[in-house]
Amino acid sequence: MGQFNRRFFALFIFFCFSTTLVYGGNRKEIKQNRPPAEYSKKSIKSEISFGRNLAAKLLANETLSSQKRLTEYVALIGRGLAENIGRPELNYYFGVVQSDNINAYALPGGYIFITSKAIELMKNEAELVGVLAHEIAHVNRRHVLKAVKFKSSENELFADAEILVGGGVFKGLQTIDVMMDKAFQVLFDKGLEEHYEFEADRLALDLMQVVEYNPKAYVDYLKVVAQNTKQSSNSIYTKTHPPLSSRIRKLEGLLKGMESTDDGTINEKRFKKYVR
Amino acid sequence: MIPFKLSTPLIVTCLLVFSFAFSAQAESMYVRGFYAKILKNPADKKSKIMKVERGEEVSVLEAKTKWIKIDYQGTVGWMKAKKLVKEAPMKRVTLSRKETGLVGLSRQRFAKTQAMTTVRRLKADKEGDEKNAKVDFAALIKFEKSAPSSTKAIEFFNGAI
Numbered sequence: 325m326g327q328f329n330r331r332f333f334a335l336f337i338f339f340c341f342s343t344t345l346v347y348g349g350n351r352k353e354i355k356q357n358r359p360p361a362e363y364s365k366k367s368i369k370s371e372i373s374f375g376r377n378l379a380a381k382l383l384a385n386e387t388l389s390s391q392k393r394l395t396e397y398v399a400l401i402g403r404g405l406a407e408n409i410g411r412p413e414l415n416y417y418f419g420v421v422q423s424d425n426i427n428a429y430a431l432p433g434g435y436i437f438i439t440s441k442a443i444e445l446m447k448n449e450a451e452l453v454g455v456l457a458h459e460i461a462h463v464n465r466r467h468v469l470k471a472v473k474f475k476s477s478e479n480e481l482f483a484d485a486e487i488l489v490g491g492g493v494f495k496g497l498q499t500i501d502v503m504m505d506k507a508f509q510v511l512f513d514k515g516l517e518e519h520y521e522f523e524a525d526r527l528a529l530d531l532m533q534v535v536e537y538n539p540k541a542y543v544d545y546l547k548v549v550a551q552n553t554k555q556s557s558n559s560i561y562t563k564t565h566p567p568l569s570s571r572i573r574k575l576e577g578l579l580k581g582m583e584s585t586d587d588g589t590i591n592e593k594r595f596k597k598y599v600r
Numbered sequence: 601m602i603p604f605k606l607s608t609p610l611i612v613t614c615l616l617v618f619s620f621a622f623s624a625q626a627e628s629m630y631v632r633g634f635y636a637k638i639l640k641n642p643a644d645k646k647s648k649i650m651k652v653e654r655g656e657e658v659s660v661l662e663a664k665t666k667w668i669k670i671d672y673q674g675t676v677g678w679m680k681a682k683k684l685v686k687e688a689p690m691k692r693v694t695l696s697r698k699e700t701g702l703v704g705l706s707r708q709r710f711a712k713t714q715a716m717t718t719v720r721r722l723k724a725d726k727e728g729d730e731k732n733a734k735v736d737f738a739a740l741i742k743f744e745k746s747a748p749s750s751t752k753a754i755e756f757f758n759g760a761i
Contacts, residue, residue, distance in 0.1 A: 404757025
């Protein structure tokens with residue numbers, strides 16, 4: 325009798341254990357697709373506020389493109405894309421900066437700018453979507469905020485920035501001053517750390533698949549940028565980004581692991597209608 | 601010691617209760633993007649059952665690397681894993697007028713701080729400091745106002761898909 329009980333007990337334990345394992349395994353797979361953890365409303369407001377200040381600084385130093393049709397198109401594609409793959413709590417804004425440099429900037433809070441030269445090198449809408457998805461990924465993952473952090477934890481980081489929203493003491497103002505300087509340096513001089521760029525590249529491919537654009541187009545575009553920046557090692561793009569050859573190599577590796585890279589929208593026709 | 605005749609139904613009941621509790625705790629996920637398609641068979645585009653809109657909640661029945669079997673209001677099928685997220689989408693966060701005012705206030709404070717910073721850096725490159733200190737909130741507001749509405753942008757973007 326006792327032997328039967330022990331057998332059933334062992335069977336029961338085995339059932340529980342195996343179920344937990346299977347369930348746990350599934351959870352792990354699901355977890356891989358999770359977006360970053362959410363933050364408090366107050367922190368998000370701080371982030372928007374910080375981004376607005378930076379955008380105001382950028383607009384004081386750069387000129388927006390006067391090509392109305394082009395800027396409207398980029399704003400429509402950008403916001404449409406962000407509504408799809410951006411953080412739902414943010415309003416994203418997209419602008420075209422008149423510049424001979426090939427670059428794009430992702431400011432905290434959803435303020436994204438791309439240079440006219442960067443667009444000039446594009447052949448289709450998928451390439452534009454790829455670049456904007458890369459910038460949206462920077463915003464989604466709060467890369468610039470992380471790059472200018474003073475302390476290790478994100479809560480502490482936002483505790484500093486919250487002074488922008490709530491008013492504050494001189495210490496806080498000094499902090500903001502330093503943060504703004506640092507952020508501007510990151511955006512226009514030093515660039516983000518390599519691992520942030522690689523992460524944004526990887527996410528761009530992922531996000532392009534979500535909106536059903538061809539991810540290969542993004543890699544093709546980076547190859548064109550590589551050709552165009554080869555001659556000028558002092559270009560801002562070269563200064564603010566890791567070597568394109570290593571980025572392209574990594575992205576091609578990721579493309580190989582994808583189900584199908586020939587599928588997806590390219591939309592050359594619409595792009596050419598708006599970009600000349 | 602529980603006699604065998606009693607212990608068997610007890611264990612079976614326990615197993616049933618456990619299985620029920622397990623199935624009742626089916627994980628919820630939410631649709632990202634404008635919509636996600638429910639397919640009868642994974643990766644078979646022709647087997648589309650229906651479209652589910654952004655933010656809708658689905659119950660996860662089975663998860664593979666690229667596909668997740670879901671139950672959406674009684675409809676069972678497969679969705680692309682990339683189209684689902686774990687967290688319910690947050691509501692839009694915007695700065696209130698008061699807070700935008702405070703941004704303005706912090707701008708004034710920022711300008712003061714910049715002035716102090718400039719004093720601190722007297723020996724530094726003056727031109728660079730002046731460039732860094734400039735902010736154009738009027739241009740920013742104009743830029744924000746020129747942005748298309750989300751509805752218009754979604755409609756335009758959808759035109760390509």
